[in-house]
Amino acid sequence: MNYIWDFDGTLYDTYPIMLKALMKTFKEFGIKKNEATVYRKIKEESIRQMIIDWQLPVPDFDKHYHAHELIDNKASYPFEEAKETLKKLQEKDGQHFILTHRTVDSTWNLLKRDALDSLIVSIIGSDSNYPRKPDPSAINYFIEEYHLDPQKTVMIGDRKLDIEAGNNAGVQTVFFDVDYFKQDIKATYFINNLKEMVQIF
Numbered sequence: 001m002n003y004i005w006d007f008d009g010t011l012y013d014t015y016p017i018m019l020k021a022l023m024k025t026f027k028e029f030g031i032k033k034n035e036a037t038v039y040r041k042i043k044e045e046s047i048r049q050m051i052i053d054w055q056l057p058v059p060d061f062d063k064h065y066h067a068h069e070l071i072d073n074k075a076s077y078p079f080e081e082a083k084e085t086l087k088k089l090q091e092k093d094g095q096h097f098i099l100t101h102r103t104v105d106s107t108w109n110l111l112k113r114d115a116l117d118s119l120i121v122s123i124i125g126s127d128s129n130y131p132r133k134p135d136p137s138a139i140n141y142f143i144e145e146y147h148l149d150p151q152k153t154v155m156i157g158d159r160k161l162d163i164e165a166g167n168n169a170g171v172q173t174v175f176f177d178v179d180y181f182k183q184d185i186k187a188t189y190f191i192n193n194l195k196e197m198v199q200i201f
Contacts, residue, residue, distance in 0.1 A: 001201050002148045003089060004139055004166070006157035007100035007107055009043065010176050011086075011116075011194075014076040018042065021068035028064055029057065043159060043179060046101070048132070073106070078114055081194040086119045088198045097142050098123040099155070099165070101132060121146065133157075134164035139171060154188070156197070163187045174200070 104125035155166025166173035175187035
């Protein structure tokens with residue numbers, strides 16, 4: 001099997017850092033927002049969509065947010081089961097790819113720090129010049145470049161847009177549901193813990 005992973009909130013538990021950076025930014029701009037509301041917005045959609053929908057000052061808000069997130073980024077770590085899950089799936093002849101909205105280098109840096117980089121074949125990030133998810137272009141690139149069989153390829157993510165990207169590319173999908181927000185998600189499989197991947201595949 002071929003596994004295309006989302007990064008934030010799927011392999012790495014980065015949302016606490018992202019949320020902390022966002023709340024600092026809101027405070028700087030004198031904007032009052034409820035933390036739980038912000039979290040749900042960015043989990044169900046994205047930070048970019050939040051900025052658009054809430055008409056936040058662009059590009060200043062985004063710049064301030066990323067500056068805070070970069071400082072605290074070192075405190076982001078993989079989910080407890082991530083390394084073991086990646087290794088066990090690789091032992092079953094699985095290949096791992098990452099499709100993320102963060103930059104390629106920042107993703108590799110975290111993976112290298114945590115000794116996960118050797119488990120990953122390739123990464124497509126925000127600086128790879130592909131349309132953002134749910135557009136399937138990046139997944140299609142992985143399929144074409146690495147000669148992947150779509151029927152033996154799966155997109156794993158914690159947000160609706162990850163699943164829609166996989167569906168749009170015609171691959172299997174796994175929704176990593178850690179929040180139980182009861183969204184209308186049309187995934188092939190649903191998991192609440194990464195180790196369930198080994199049971200499915």
